[in-house]
Every structure is written in structure tokens, then in C-alpha cells.
Amino acid sequence: xxxxxxxxxxxxxxxxxxxxxxxxxxNAYGMRVRQEITARTKREVAIGAxxxxxxxxxxxxxxxxTTIEAGDGTRAKRVFRPTSRGRRALDASREALASMxxxxxxxxxxxxxx
Amino acid sequence: xxxxxxxxxxxxxxxxxxxxxxxxxxNAYGMRVRQEITARTKREVAIGAxxxxxxxxxxxxxxxxTTIEAGDGTRAKRVFRPTSRGRRALDASREALASMxxxxxxxxxxxxxx
DNA sequence: CTGCCTTTTCTACAATGTAGAACGATGAAG
DNA sequence: CTTCATCGTTCTACATTGTAGAAAAGGCAG
Numbered sequence: 579x580x581x582x583x584x585x586x587x588x589x590x591x592x593x594x595x596x597x598x599x600x601x602x603x604x605n606a607y608g609m610r611v612r613q614e615i616t617a618r619t620k621r622e623v624a625i626g627a628x629x630x631x632x633x634x635x636x637x638x639x640x641x642x643x644t645t646i647e648a649g650d651g652t653r654a655k656r657v658f659r660p661t662s663r664g665r666r667a668l669d670a671s672r673e674a675l676a677s678m679x680x681x682x683x684x685x686x687x688x689x690x691x692x
Numbered sequence: 693x694x695x696x697x698x699x700x701x702x703x704x705x706x707x708x709x710x711x712x713x714x715x716x717x718x719n720a721y722g723m724r725v726r727q728e729i730t731a732r733t734k735r736e737v738a739i740g741a742x743x744x745x746x747x748x749x750x751x752x753x754x755x756x757x758t759t760i761e762a763g764d765g766t767r768a769k770r771v772f773r774p775t776s777r778g779r780r781a782l783d784a785s786r787e788a789l790a791s792m793x794x795x796x797x798x799x800x801x802x803x804x805x806x
Numbered sequence: 807c808t809g810c811c812t813t814t815t816c817t818a819c820a821a822t823g824t825a826g827a828a829c830g831a832t833g834a835a836g
Numbered sequence: 837c838t839t840c841a842t843c844g845t846t847c848t849a850c851a852t853t854g855t856a857g858a859a860a861a862g863g864c865a866g
Contacts, residue, residue: 590704597792619788624856674733678711
């Protein structure tokens with residue numbers, strides 16, 4: 579019987595990066611990832627933050643990378659994509675959040691001040 | 693003119709804890725929070741993890757706490773609740789995730805193996 | 807060659823995540 | 837009254853993630 583591989587989760591920034599990879603697909607290389615995140619979330623992100631996160635995700639086998647020579651005259655890019663393991667971790671993380679949010683009145687604003 | 697308070701975000705576990713507080717409301721004290729999280733997410737959580745997180749959230753004014761003498765014969769509990777600031781941070785974090793997920797085919801399973 | 811982009815790598819430190827033992831209160835059992 | 841079993845909280849310590857920015861390295865224009 580297989581050892582029921584205990585569930586793995588991702589940190590919040592890791593999740594954002596993962597999602598960016600999914601959106602960008604074949605264009606998912608560092609600088610572009612950063613651009614996608616800042617554009618969509620308004621959150622300022624240093625380029626170093628993106629790369630270290632990608633490196634670490636790769637070290638954990640959550641993403642894989644390939645360097646691609648860009649025939650179009652620009653320099654080669656290192657493209658990242660989620661592995662199935664990374665995909666599972668992303669799903670698990672999202673599910674955890676979802677199950678905790680379930681039934682809660684979250685989007686609304688009314689909130690007792692403190 | 694007010695200084696447009698730069699957006700603050702929460703880590704993933706912080707979000708889970710925050711959500712637990714919202715669900716538990718007046719019963720949101722350490723042990724119960726832990727219980728709620730493990731029950732809902734299947735994620736194993738050490739009690740120390742919950743308390744340190746709560747402490748830190750309080751230090752950042754994301755939650756406030758009050759110790760309540762429980763007339764019903766059980767011992768006093770320290771109850772936590774999100775401040776409006778914490779509430780904003782939670783919303784901001786969720787929105788960031790949501791905007792990155794938008795339009796993506798996420799729940800489904802089909803995924804190229806790697 | 808020099809300067810100027812673009813993309814990546816390195817180095818460092820701060821914040822968050824995680825565990826588990828220690829400690830204190832309270833009721834049950836004997 | 838002791839002792840034990842909980843429950844609930846505090847402490848201590850270390851691991852993993854988050855975040856920044858400067859330093860390479862590749863390629864093009866002039």
C-alpha cells in the first residue's frame with residue numbers, strides 16, 4: 579500500500595507565482611512573471627523575489643524549467659512550468675483556503691470597527 | 693491628504709487563522725482555532741503554531757484579544773477577533789489570489805504530467 | 807569597443823511557519 | 837487533601853518563505 583504522501587502546501591507568494599505560470603504558459607519566464615503579478619495584483623514585487631521563489635519551487639520539484647533560445651533575436655529565456663506535484667500543492671492550498679472561507683460573508687464591507 | 697496606506701497582506705497560515713476567527717466569533721480562542729483549522733482543512737497544526745501566529749497578528753494590530761472569565765466553571769479564555777485593519781489585509785490577500793486566478797481553469801484535474 | 811537594454815544569478819536579511827515542552831488553572835477520582 | 841488528567845496559554849528554538857537590490861551575463865545599436 580502506498581504511503582499516502584502527506585499533503586504539501588504553498589506559501590502565499592508561491593501561490594501567486596504558480597498562478598502566473600499557469601496564465602503565461604509558454605511565456606512564463608522570470609521578468610514576465612513579475613510583470614504579470616504586479617499588473618494583476620497591484621502588489622509591488624522585486625525581481626529577486628520572483629527568481630528566488632522560482633528556484634525554491636524547482637528545488638522542491640514543484641516546477642521545472644527549460645532554457646529556450648529565442649529564434650527571434652532576443653536573448654534566451656528560462657521558462658518555468660508547474661509539475662504535477664506543484665499543481666497538486668497549489669490545489670491543496672486553494673482548497674484549504676476555500677474550506678475555511680466556506681459560508682462566510684467575506685466580500686461585503688460591513689464590519690465592526692475595533 | 694492621507695498617506696494612501698500601502699496595502700498589507702497576510703501569509704497563508706495567517707489567512708487560515710483569520711478565517712477561523714471569523715467563523716468562531718465569540719469562541720475564537722487558541723485551542724478552538726486549532727481545532728477548527730484541522731477539522732476543516734485536514735492540515736495538521738501544532739498548537740504553538742496557532743498561538744505564535746495570533747501573537748504576531750496582534751503585534752501588527754491585525755487582531756485584538758480579550759481574556760474572558762467563563763462564568764460557566766471552565767477556565768478563562770483569551771478570545772481573539774480581527775481588527776478592521778486585519779480585515780482589510782485579509783481582503784487584500786484574497787483579492788490578490790482571486791485576480792491571479794481569474795479566468796484560469798483551476799478546479800478541474802486534467803493536467804499534463806511532468 | 808562602448809553603452810544600453812533585457813534576463814538571470816547572488817547575497818543577505820526579515821517575516822512567517824512550525825514544533826513541542828513548560829507552565830498554570832480547574833475539576834474528577836480516590 | 838493529594839494526585840491525575842485535561843484544557844488553555846506561554847516560551848523557546850529552528851526551518852521555510854518573503855523581499856530587496858546589486859552584480860553578472862547576453863545581445864544589439866552605434
